[in-house]
Structure formats: structure tokens, C-alpha cells
Amino acid sequence: MQDIIEQLADKICAAAGNKGSLFIRGGGTKNFYGERCTNLVNSASSGGVLDAAVYRGIVEYDPTELVVTARGGTRLTDLETELARHNQMLAFEPPHFGPDATLGGCVATGLSGPRRASAGGVRDFVLGVRMLDGRGQDLSFGGQVMKNVAGYDVSRLMTGSMGTLGLLLEVSLKVLPIPAMELTLGMPANEAQALDRMNSWAGKPLPVSATSFYEGHLYVRLSGAESAVRAARAKLGGEEIAEGSAFWESVREQTHAFFQACKPLWRLSVKSSAPPLSLPGKQFIEWGGALRWLVAEADGEAAYTAIRGAAKNAGGHATLFRGYGSCAVVFDPLTPGMMNISRRLKEKFDPMHVLNPGRMYPEI
Amino acid sequence: MNTLELVSRLRTFLPLGAVLHETEDLTPYECDGLSAYRQMPMIVALPGTEEEVAAVLRICHVAKIPVVARGAGTGLSGGALPHAHGVLLSLAKLKRILELDPLARTARVQPGVRNLAISEAAAPYGLYYAPDPSSQIACSIGGNVAENSGGVHSLKYGLTVHNIRKLRVITIEGELLEIGGEGLDCSGYDLLALMTGSEGMLGIVTEVTVKLTSRPETAQVVLAAFDDIRKAGNAVANVIGAGIIPAGMEMMDKLSTRAVEDFIHAGYNLEAAAILLCESDGGPEEVTEEIQRINEIMRECGAFEVRTSRDEAERLRFWAGRKAAFPAAGRISPDYYCMDGTIPRRNLATVLAGIEALSAEYGLRCMNVFHAGDGNLHPLILYDANRPGELELTEQFGARILQMCITAGGSITGEHGVGIEKIDQMCSQFKTGELEMFHAVKSAFDPDGLLNPGKAVPLLRRCAEQGAMHVHRGNEKFPELPRF
Numbered sequence: 103m104q105d106i107i108e109q110l111a112d113k114i115c116a117a118a119g120n121k122g123s124l125f126i127r128g129g130g131t132k133n134f135y136g137e138r139c140t141n142l143v144n145s146a147s148s149g150g151v152l153d154a155a156v157y158r159g160i161v162e163y164d165p166t167e168l169v170v171t172a173r174g175g176t177r178l179t180d181l182e183t184e185l186a187r188h189n190q191m192l193a194f195e196p197p198h199f200g201p202d203a204t205l206g207g208c209v210a211t212g213l214s215g216p217r218r219a220s221a222g223g224v225r226d227f228v229l230g231v232r233m234l235d236g237r238g239q240d241l242s243f244g245g246q247v248m249k250n251v252a253g254y255d256v257s258r259l260m261t262g263s264m265g266t267l268g269l270l271l272e273v274s275l276k277v278l279p280i281p282a283m284e285l286t287l288g289m290p291a292n293e294a295q296a297l298d299r300m301n302s303w304a305g306k307p308l309p310v311s312a313t314s315f316y317e318g319h320l321y322v323r324l325s326g327a328e329s330a331v332r333a334a335r336a337k338l339g340g341e342e343i344a345e346g347s348a349f350w351e352s353v354r355e356q357t358h359a360f361f362q363a364c365k366p367l368w369r370l371s372v373k374s375s376a377p378p379l380s381l382p383g384k385q386f387i388e389w390g391g392a393l394r395w396l397v398a399e400a401d402g403e404a405a406y407t408a409i410r411g412a413a414k415n416a417g418g419h420a421t422l423f424r425g426y427g428s429c430a431v432v433f434d435p436l437t438p439g440m441m442n443i444s445r446r447l448k449e450k451f452d453p454m455h456v457l458n459p460g461r462m463y464p465e466i
Numbered sequence: 467m468n469t470l471e472l473v474s475r476l477r478t479f480l481p482l483g484a485v486l487h488e489t490e491d492l493t494p495y496e497c498d499g500l501s502a503y504r505q506m507p508m509i510v511a512l513p514g515t516e517e518e519v520a521a522v523l524r525i526c527h528v529a530k531i532p533v534v535a536r537g538a539g540t541g542l543s544g545g546a547l548p549h550a551h552g553v554l555l556s557l558a559k560l561k562r563i564l565e566l567d568p569l570a571r572t573a574r575v576q577p578g579v580r581n582l583a584i585s586e587a588a589a590p591y592g593l594y595y596a597p598d599p600s601s602q603i604a605c606s607i608g609g610n611v612a613e614n615s616g617g618v619h620s621l622k623y624g625l626t627v628h629n630i631r632k633l634r635v636i637t638i639e640g641e642l643l644e645i646g647g648e649g650l651d652c653s654g655y656d657l658l659a660l661m662t663g664s665e666g667m668l669g670i671v672t673e674v675t676v677k678l679t680s681r682p683e684t685a686q687v688v689l690a691a692f693d694d695i696r697k698a699g700n701a702v703a704n705v706i707g708a709g710i711i712p713a714g715m716e717m718m719d720k721l722s723t724r725a726v727e728d729f730i731h732a733g734y735n736l737e738a739a740a741i742l743l744c745e746s747d748g749g750p751e752e753v754t755e756e757i758q759r760i761n762e763i764m765r766e767c768g769a770f771e772v773r774t775s776r777d778e779a780e781r782l783r784f785w786a787g788r789k790a791a792f793p794a795a796g797r798i799s800p801d802y803y804c805m806d807g808t809i810p811r812r813n814l815a816t817v818l819a820g821i822e823a824l825s826a827e828y829g830l831r832c833m834n835v836f837h838a839g840d841g842n843l844h845p846l847i848l849y850d851a852n853r854p855g856e857l858e859l860t861e862q863f864g865a866r867i868l869q870m871c872i873t874a875g876g877s878i879t880g881e882h883g884v885g886i887e888k889i890d891q892m893c894s895q896f897k898t899g900e901l902e903m904f905h906a907v908k909s910a911f912d913p914d915g916l917l918n919p920g921k922a923v924p925l926l927r928r929c930a931e932q933g934a935m936h937v938h939r940g941n942e943k944f945p946e947l948p949r950f
Contacts, residue, residue, distance in 0.1 A: 166703035167810050167841075189709055218650060225656055226628050239899050247808040248621060248840035249880035251614050251663045252888070252895055253923065254907050255627065258659030262651070279709030301569045305593060307680045307749060329751030373648035375570040392650045417648025434653040439643050443910055444655050450906035462654070 103173075106157045107271060111238035113152055114269070117143045118237065118454040124152040126265040126458055128175060129202030132211050134424055136264050137432050140460035152457075154206050154269060161272055162246070165190055169229060169246050170277050174206025174270040181205055185277055193221040193278040197354045206270040212262025215354035216312035216323070219304065219374070219389040225261040227276045233260060233268035236452025246274045259447075265458035266466050267451040281325035284311070286346030287338055291320040293378040293387070300390040301375045308334045312350055315387040316360060323350060353388065360386045360397070366428040368396040368409055369421045376416035381409060395423075406430045433462055441465060467529040469508055472553070476511055479521050484559070486510040495554050498539040498546040499601070503886055507534070507548030514559040516634065516642070516672040523670065524640035526553055532919050533638070535666040537577060537609030540601040542804070543885030545612065545665045545921055552919075557608050560672065563587050571678040572631060572648070577608025577671045581615075584676060593678040596623035599881070600789070608671045614663030616881045618714045621839035622747075623679065625881075627662040634673035635661060638912045643669065660907070665883055666918040668911040682747035685713060688760045689784045690769035691738035695719060696815040698740035701767035702838045703811060705744060708763060710756055713747040715839035716788050719818070722833040722846075723787075725794035732787030735771050742769075742838065743788055745781075791835045792846065799831070799848035803860050806888075807871030808841045808880035820870050821845055828863045830856070842880035843871070869894060884922045892924050901926060 117124050122143030127133070142150030158175035165188040172181055178198050185191055195215030196208045209231075214223040230244030244250060244257035257274075260267060291299065296315035300322075303310050309326035322338060323346060324331045335342075343349060352358040361367065363384070370379065374391035382399035398405055413420035419434035436444060441463070448455070448466040459466070467475070469487055476485045486492055487509045497504045508531075513519045526533050532552030539546055548554045561578035568591040573584055581602040585594040598617035599605055605615070611633065616625045623629075632646035646658035661668055692698040698717055705712060718726075718734075718741050727734045734741055742764070746756040757774055764772045775781035795802040809817050818834060825832045833846040845867055849860040868878045868891045878884070878891040892901065904923040908915065 164810070164812060166707045167812060168706060169810070212651070212656070222624070222628060223650060225659060226624065235903070241899050241903060242897075243900060243903075245808075245875070245877050246810060247876050247880070249616055249625065249808050249837075249842045250877040251881060251883050252877050252879050252892060253884075253900065253904050254668075255614075255659045255663055256903065256907070258627070258656050259907075261656055261659075263655055267655075278711065282709070298569075301571075305568060305571050305591065305678075305680050307592075307683050309749075309752075326748075327752045327755050329755050330749050333749055333751050371647070371649035371651050373570055373572075374650075375567065376648075389650060419647060419649070419653045421653065436654045437644070439637070439641050440645075440654055440657070443637075443643070443657065446910035447655060447907065450903065450910055 111234055114238040117456045123456050123459045126152045126154050128154045128204030128207035131200030131203040132207050136461045139458050168277055171274040172205050173272050176205045178203045189280050190277045191280045194224050209261050209273050210265045216350050220311050225258045228257050228261050230274040231257045231260050232272040233270050235268045236456045264461045266462055283328045283331045284325045286323045286343040287340035288319055288321050288343045289340030296320040297391045304390050313390050363397040366398045366426050367424040369423040370394040370413040372416035372418035379412045381412055401428050475525055484512040498541045500542050500544040503544045503547050505548045507554035508551050510554045512556045512559050519672055520636045520640040523636055527638050532916050534918050535670050537606035538604050540605040543883040543887040545883050545885035547886050572675055574675045578606050581605050588678050592681050594681050595676055596629055596679045597626050607674050611671050612666050613883045622711050622713050629677045632675035633671050635669040635671055637669050638916050665922040667908050667922050684750050684753050685747035686753050686757050687745040687775045687781050687784050689773045690742045690764040691735035691771040692740045692769050695740040695818055697768040698742050699814045701764055704763045712744050714745040716743045717836040717838040719834040722791050722835050725798050726787040726790045730787045730790045732783050734787055795833055795846040800850040803847040805845045805864050805867050806879050806882040807843050807868050809871050809874040809876035811841045813874040817870055817874050824863055828859050889924045
């Protein structure tokens with residue numbers, strides 16, 4: 103395995119020598135997400151792609167430690183299957199978007215699924231990383247323990263950095279037991295009522311593990327000990343949905359009908375209690391109100407301004423999640439101060455701009 | 467710029483009493499909770515607003531004067547130890563809760579607000595701020611962010627990094643950064659995580675938006691006694707292996723148990739080689755079910771005595787012993803030295819056996835208390851500083867414990883921070899490349915190295931010397947605070 107690391111490091115160094123850059127690719131399931139990389143190395147053999155999927159496999163897993171360490175190229179499916187054998191899971195329920203999704207891609211994009219609002223996101227479960235920086239240096243940060251305050255939290259900085267700071271070789275994650283029981287309830291509600299209920303429930307000691315709202319229906323998933331789930335079910339009312347787990351999977355994997363529109367799909371991450379956002383198009387709400395998906399009716403500068411403005415007013419930000427030909431920039435622009443720090447961090451981790459340049463912002 | 471020039475510059479916008487430079491005024495700031503290290507600052511500045519914080523920083527930035535931020539000063543690693551030629555920037559006056567939003571379950575607070583004050587303000591809504599470091603009645607939220615503080619419930623409820631949403635931060639240049647957001651993520655790099663636990667090295671926090679959690683309906687604790695510490699270790703692993711995430715899980719060895727039982731009378735079994743406290747919280751049905759299961763596991767793992775708290779008073783009594791471990795060490799020994807290592811739990815028996823061997827080798831007793839749920843070990847080495855050479859032996863002993871934690875796959879600090887105390891052990895835990903990257907991260911925020919210089923990350927040329935928390939004759943800096 104060490105030889106694979108050396109080959110990856112050599113490729114990074116070679117690209118730096120050629121003043122070119124590399125596009126890090128794991129399973130390729132999230133290529134649609136983010137901007138296009140710039141200045142890729144023009145090489146017939148690799149086409150400027152750094153294949154991260156070759157470094158794969160679980161390094162260490164001891165269920166009673168609640169920690170797993172796996173290589174970046176490990177397929178999420180394989181990892182989750184192994185965890186499930188021991189009745190454990192990645193509690194942030196990462197979206198795969200395809201059978202080849204890798205752990206590295208999951209952490210680099212930082213995307214979490216329906217359980218995000220109650221359990222936490224990818225970044226909340228990352229305990230440590232081993233990575234190659236833009237000079238091909240093999241570095242390790244964090245560790246395999248739950249509590250560790252030695253040094254800056256570079257592991258979490260790597261989470262969601264879209265490969266612009268380093269190639270993730272290995273990641274250690276906290277894992278959690280699979281709940282003994284889950285059931286999903288559905289009930290009619292208008293958007294304002296749904297938002298109010300989602301937020302009120304979250305403030306009560308209820309085992310709510312996911313919520314969503316779409317077309318006049320509020321859905322809530324309860325997870326935990328059977329007694330706790332039964333007690334909560336009695337309190338909340340509504341009808342039990344027969345195919346609950348299939349429903350949440352369709353939300354997580356975006357196979358649900360809402361996501362099939364083939365029009366620009368915006369992801370608005372906002373304050374959970376923000377009132378309904380009036381934007382032209384259809385919406386799907388998740389995460390107790392903190393995530394609002396929008397299939398935008400219109401494209402163009404006026405629409406972008408309206409969408410980003412609405413997200414900002416609601417305390418958050420908007421991302422063009424799937425472009426379908428839209429010309430909007432993907433990520434919300436940073437303030438000059440934040441961009442300044444981000445640029446400086448990029449200079450430190452990847453001074454030659456070898457790794458995924460432009461994948462988030464042109465400057466980094 | 468000399469002291470008096472700086473004083474007069476600061477007094478152009480700060481009130482007279484908010485700029486201190488006379489020795490008698492500076493003395494209270496010469497150390498934090500790690501009182502073995504003392505240093506008088508050049509000046510203490512006590513800004514009352516974010517604008518004043520920014521103005522102080524701008525002046526120091528231009529004049530290249532070091533700045534050390536300080537919250538309540540309860541830290542245990544010397545993170546707020548002043549700089550002799552620097553400004554000690556106290557955030558104590560920024561202590562208002564600015565907004566509490568029960569529906570969104572967030573509170574927007576200034577950095578000087580006490581940890582417990584947030585939970586008190588949230589209590590009428592059935593909410594609280596989950597991280598509960600032992601110093602929570604006094605420590606401030608700004609300091610919690612700087613140290614990424616945990617508590618005895620962190621396995622289930624997370625550390626500071628899991629419980630904050632947004633920060634307002636002033637850079638050394640005096641510029642405001644809004645980091646994070648009111649949603650569950652933000653665009654760009656996760657600087658919120660990077661700031662958390664950065665020990666005042668990257669910026670000055672002027673406002674924190676914290677997440678509030680619904681208070682569990684009920685809680686119960688199981689107290690189990692074992693005749694072998696390995697059996698207790700197995701019980702911890704089996705509880706987790708059974709799919710239970712306890713709200714708290716604590717272990718104490720025989721020396722600790724005896725030391726606390728002597729004056730707390732918590733009802734611990736004095737014959738036990740180790741006792742375990744395992745708490746369940748949640749709805750009544752859930753807690754009953756979980757406590758039942760925990761009881762079974764303790765017995766299966768060979769506990770010779772298992773008791774369950776029958777009411778809230780008994781639950782608190784069971785906990786009182788654990789929470790009195792540090793003062794108990796102060797009662798049975800003139801001095802003690804507190805370590806803060808983390809290890810993967812499976813290596814507990816090996817590490818404890820190693821500590822026992824070292825204890826014999828150095829001829830010094832060591833009490834072990836352990837946040838067993840998350841692998842955070844607090845060995846308390848008992849010594850007498852008045853005996854020539856004993857302090858040095860203690861420091862060597864401590865250094866070897868931390869080295870064992872690293873070898874066992876753990877970390878030199880789980881929750882107390884590196885500060886000045888463990889700066890040398892950083893050389894053991896990290897390689898040159900990582901240490902260089904830490905310095906690079908710092909320089910991205912603070913190119914001139916003015917914020918808390920000399921802390922948290924060692925210069926590459928520095929190494930090997932040991933240091934830790936020394937308490938002489940029970941004279942802790944904050945004797946009234948429980949430490950666990």
C-alpha cells in the first residue's frame with residue numbers, strides 16, 4: 103500500500119513540476135458537484151486525473167471503540183456493509199449518488215443525508231485524516247480517539263474542502279450503533295405549520311432522526327429504542343408510512359420525484375426556523391427546516407440574486423447543487439476577509455495550485 | 467512603543483479602569499488555572515465592545531505587540547499565561563447573552579458569558595447547552611471555544627465543536643470575520659472547526675452562536691464494582707458493543723475510590739479494584755430499558771456489586787464521589803500532578819498496567835480517573851514538592867505516561883489543551899511536517915505571530931522538556947471548582 107501512496111505523491115510532484123494541476127477522482131459519483139477544475143495537466147496517460155480510488159480498504163475497525171479508519175478510495179457501500187455487520191453505521195447518512203462513491207469523496211464534498219439535523223454532519227464524525235498535501239507530503243492530523251485537542255483541527259478543515267487542500271489517503275470516523283427501531287410518520291401540513299412542528303419537535307426530548315416536507319406532507323422519522331419510538335409515535339400522531347426507509351433513501355440519493363426535474367437544483371442551507379422562502383419554483387424541505395431544496399423556475403442573474411439573497415436573509419447560503427446548464431457560480435461568494443484567509447490556507451497546503459484548483463472558487 | 471505610550475493610546479478609547487499597568491493591578495492576571503506557570507503581562511486591556519477589541523488589536527498589530535486573550539482564566543494548560551511584553555486581552559466584560567431563540571434552539575452570546583449561565587437562561591424552555599466541562603460554573607464560552615472543551619457527557623452530546631454554529635472573530639489586523647452561519651453548514655472552508663480549539667492563536671472570538679439541546683426527561687446511573695480493572699474495561703467495551711451510547715461512563719481505580727470515599731461517602735465499594743459509573747438518559751421507558759441492559763452487562767462482565775440509583779438524590783451522590791476525585795488527591799497528598807491523555811479504550815488495561823509499573827519505578831503513587839466512554843484518562847500523580855527531586859521525578863513520570871498514550875494510539879491532551887504545559891509533548895505526537903503545517907495555518911491568520919505566541923505549537927527546535935498541572939497543598943487556583 104505504501105507504494106500506492108508513493109505513486110500518488112509522485113504524480114502530485116510531477117504535476118507541480120509541470121506547473122499543471124490534477125483533478126482528484128474517487129468513484130466519480132460527485133463530479134457534477136462544484137466547479138470545473140482549471141489548468142489540468144495535459145497528459146495522455148492520466149488526462150490530468152489523480153485516481154484516488156486505487157488506495158482503498160478498511161485499515162482498522164474495532165466496533166467497541168466506535169471508530170473506523172479506512173482508505174479514501176474505499177467504496178462507501180463496502181464500508182457501510184462492514185459497519186452494518188456489527189450493527190453500526192455512519193450516522194450522517196452520506197449520499198452516495200452511485201455505487202462507486204468513495205469515502206474520500208464523501209469527506210471531501212462534506213455532504214450529509216437526512217440524519218444531519220439530529221446526529222450531525224460528516225465534519226462532526228471526522229476524527230483524523232492522513233493526507234497528501236500539494237507538495238506530496240504524507241501528513242496525519244487528529245487521530246482515532248474521540249477527544250483530542252492537540253494541534254489545530256486540520257481533519258475537519260479538510261472536510262468539505264473539495265480536494266483543494268489535499269488528497270485524503272485515510273480517514274478515521276466515529277461510528278454509532280444502528281437504532282433498534284425506526285419508523286416514519288406522514289401527516290398533512292402547510293409549509294409554515296410543517297416548519298413550526300419540525301422546530302418544536304427538535305426542542306423536545308423526542309427521538310426524531312429526520313424530517314422533511316413536500317407538497318403538503320410532513321414526514322418524520324423516529325429512531326431509537328422501541329419503547330422510545332412507540333412513546334413518541336403516540337405523541338406525534340400521523341400515519342405510519344409503509345416504505346419509510348425507501349422514502350428516506352430516495353431523499354438522500356435524490357431519486358425522489360422532486361429531484362427529477364432536470365432544471366437547476368439549488369441547495370439553500372438556512373436557519374431551521376426561517377419562514378417559508380418565497381422563490382419561484384418547487385421546494386423540498388429537510389433537516390428540520392435547515393435545508394431547502396429549490397428547483398428554480400427561472401435562470402439568469404436576477405434569479406441568482408433572488409436565491410442567494412433569500413438564503414442570506416434566512417441566515418445561510420445557497421449552492422447551485424446541480425446546474426443543468428445554469429451559468430451561476432456554484433458556491434456562495436465569500437466575503438473579502440474570508441477569501442483572504444482561504445487563499446492563504448491554499449497557499450500553505452498547496453502552494454503550486456496542483457490539487458483541484460478552481461473546484462470551489464477561482465482563487466483557490 | 468513603550469508601556470506608557472501604549473497605555474495612553476489605549477486610553478483614547480478605553481475607560482481608565484479598562485487599561486491596567488500597575489503591578490498590583492496586573493497580579494491577578496499572572497496565571498490561569500495552571501498556577502505553576504506565572505508571568506506578569508505588560509498591560510491588561512478590558513474592552514467592553516467588539517469595536518474596542520478590534521481597536522486594541524489594530525494598535526497591537528501596527529506596533530507588533532503580542533496579544534494573549536483570556537476568558538475566565540480557568541484553563542488547565544496555561545493557554546492564557548500572559549506575555550511579558552504583551553497585552554493581556556481580557557474578554558470578561560463582554561458577558562451579555564444577546565439573543566436566545568427557543569424555536570431555533572440557539573443562543574447568541576458574548577465570549578465572557580459563563581458556560582452554565584447559558585444553560586440557566588435556556589432552562590425555562592426545556593433546553594440547555596450540552597458541553598459541561600467540570601469548571602462550567604466559572605469558565606466562559608469564549609474559553610470553551612478556544613479549548614474545544616468537553617465534559618463528562620461528550621460521548622453522547624459532543625464537544626464544543628459539535629455545539630456551536632457561528633462565531634464573530636476579530637483578526638489580529640482588526641478585521642471582523644463571520645465564521646459559520648445560522649444553518650448547519652456554510653460555504654467555503656470549515657473555519658469554524660479550525661477556530662475551535664485553536665487556543666487563541668488565530669483570532670479573538672467576540673460572539674458565539676451556540677446550539678441548544680432539549681433536556682432529557684430523566685436520567686439514572688449504574689454503579690458497578692470490579693475486582694479487576696480489566697473486567698471493568700471489558701464492561702465498558704461490552705456496553706458500547708451492545709449498541710448503547712451512555713450519557714456518561716466513568717471509571718476510577720482503587721486508590722481514587724478510597725481517596726474520595728473517605729470524605730464524600732458516596733457509597734463506593736472499598737474493595738473494588740475499579741468502579742464504573744454508567745449513566746443513561748432520555749425518556750422514562752428508554753432509560754428503564756437501557757439501565758436494565760447495563761445492569762446485565764456489568765454482571766456478565768464479572769462485577770461483584772451492581773447498584774442502580776433509585777432517585778435523583780442517589781444519582782447525584784454516586785456522581786459526587788467521581789467529581790471529588792481531584793480534591794481528594796489534594797487531601798491525601800501534599801501535591802498532585804494531573805495528566806490528560808486519551809487512548810483507544812481497548813488499550814486501557816495495558817496503559818494502566820504501564821502506569822502501575824512506572825509508579826513502582828518512581829516510588830510515587832498515582833490515582834487514575836477515566837472518562838471511559840471517550841478514552842480520556844486523568845492520572846493524578848501524588849508527590850511532595852518539598853522533597854528535593856520529587857517534582858522532577860513526577861515530571862518524568864508524567865512525560866512517560868503521555869508517551870504511553872501516544873504509543874497506544876492516543877493523544878497527549880483530550881480536553882485541557884496544549885497551552886504552555888504540553889508544548890514539548892507536541893514534538894512526540896507530531897512529525898516535523900505536521901508541526902510545520904500547524905505553523906503555516908497560524909501564519910494564514912496571523913502572519914506576524916502576535917496572537918498568543920509560544921503556545922500550542924512548539925517551534926521545531928524546541929523539544930523534550932516536560933510540564934503539567936501542579937497543585938501544592940490543595941492550593942488550586944480555583945479550589946471552589948470541581949475538577950474531573
